[in-house]
Amino acid sequence: MINAEDAQFHTPDSGQTNWAETNFFGFYNAEEHLNIGVYALFRTNLGIVSSTICMNSGQATTPWHADYCDYQAAMPIPSPRNLLDYRLDNGLHVVCLEPNSVWKIDFDDDAGTRIDVTYRAIMPAFDIHDPDMDPMVSLHADDFSWGTAYNGHFDQTGHVTGSVTLRGRVIPIDCISTMDHSWGPRPERGSPNMSWLHAHFSRDLAVHAIFSFDPEDNGRQLSLTHGYVVERGRVFGLKAGTGEVVRHSDRYAQTVALELVDCDDRTWTLEANGLTTFPWQCWPNMTSFNVLARWQCQGLTGFGEIQDFFELPQLTALNSRAMTRHLPIIEE
Template identity: 45%
Template sequence: MITDADADFHEPTSDGQTWAETNFFGCYVPGATPDAAPINIGVYALFRPNAGVVISTVHINSRFVDQPWQGDFWDAQHHLAIPEPRNLRDYTLANGLSVKTIEPNRVWDVAYSNGRNVDLHFRYTALMPAYDISDPAQDPITAAQQADTSFAWGAAYKGHFDQTGRFEGELTLRGQKHAIDCVSTMDHSWGLRDEHQGHNMTWLHAHFSKDFAIHGIFDLDHSAGPDTPTEGAVTHGYVLDHGEVYGIRAGRNRVIRQGFYAKALEIEVEDVRGKTHHLTGFGRTSFPWQAGPGTVGYNVLAEWRRRDDADARGWGEIQEFVGPQFLTDLYSARAAAAASAAVDGAH
């Protein structure tokens, strides 16, 4: 269960350098017309209290890109000092990012300026309580795992919540102003987090209004390489339906890929009411978000459809995380196979 105290820094359970505390705020500006490009916005801070530093990234993008510098804006700084005295409820970093808690785990004011051509500010207001994926009272998949005597708690099931809310503010990007008024999902994590991405995962959400949204975390297997369709089982998630939150107890996703990006995606999930939800998402932007040097997030802002409401249109991000070491193993194996085939062909 998440309490007001979880808005503060947590006492590290280890003196290791990889203990981390994170905040992520992701929002978007839908296209003003069907032909206009939407804008995806991500603001992230990863504190390493035992090391005294912060990794922070700010990315803004309205296109399909393969390199972060091809996007509209990318600011990644990995050795910012943690401001003293340390206060996760109210901090300003040297990269121009400031985050202030107005109501713990419910309302934040976020602002960023690079001092030159990007200014961003918004208020995030929660539409639901924080969803604790390690709390069996909230998450039915965690409850089932806890009931299994062979299940052992791991770091992935501790210190994390997701939450859907409303973002209201403004982005000024190279002199052009864009109003921000959307429903999206933030998260907050704490615990040991290695420099290397240890497992692949899909973290996604679809928002149709303040009354209906779906968030899910899914297994991800990229071992077949780029351009290969994938399927993954849901591991945690919820449905926000007219102010009530219903944990997801089962489901899968199916992804058609362009490279490693989700070009189109279907999800089918069942919530604790026994109600099944079918969604289809179509990638409208792509961006390779490196939240840290040891991970790659193949991020897509998707436009979503609901099978049970043909007129409904939603927006939300698909974030798919893969470790660079996994990718180098994959591409090295492919290069070796191609070289071997070339030698065999020469004979």
């Protein structure tokens, strides 16, 4: 169960220099196809924090093709340390107004790009380690905690309102979206693959799910590890689910088909079409192939982000094998 104190920094494992605590807030303007991600990763035992602020509305295949990118690493963690109110050197200021419920997110790069939004939860924090919330904990012996990075982790869907200013152009934000908070040792090599995605149809219906996949078949088949349906304020943990992904040659999800079963034995069928592409380099050695997608479910249309995580050494190995398969045979 997630408690109010879990909104604050957790005591890191002694001697674990790779201990990390994260905040992620994602939101979008569906009409503009503009997807925004605000991320902070605190290496509390090292005293440093990295942060990425990204905005993208098109088919970006490199960070510099996006509408906006600011990646900064090794900034000092502000003192006194307070995850309920922190201001970073990159211009990000996050205030938790109600623990695990309401956050105010502000950003100003002093060059015409700003964020001014408020996130308000429409559900309790979903603890992936709590069997009372997440049926996958008791149904499956194999625990998926993204290595150890999700030793503590919750996902939560909420209503985000406000605006972003992109080099002087003001864009309104009024959407249902999903955030997360994680803590635990997070090495920069060896994490399993993960697809972290969600579909938001209204305040009355949203779906969030985490899947594992085999990179050898390019993540075509998805296998549920955690997730929920939030319907009219009630949370229904997912107990089974599969997915099939058709990807571009560069691994971005083009279409996704999901079949999910919740704790009330209801089956949910969802289909997505990718609208954007963006390579999010969330920390060294890791790239997430991000897509803002349009989702269909039960005659409803919604929007949400698909994040498919591959490590760079893994990608170079996969690409090398693909190139080898297509090399011409040279006869002596």
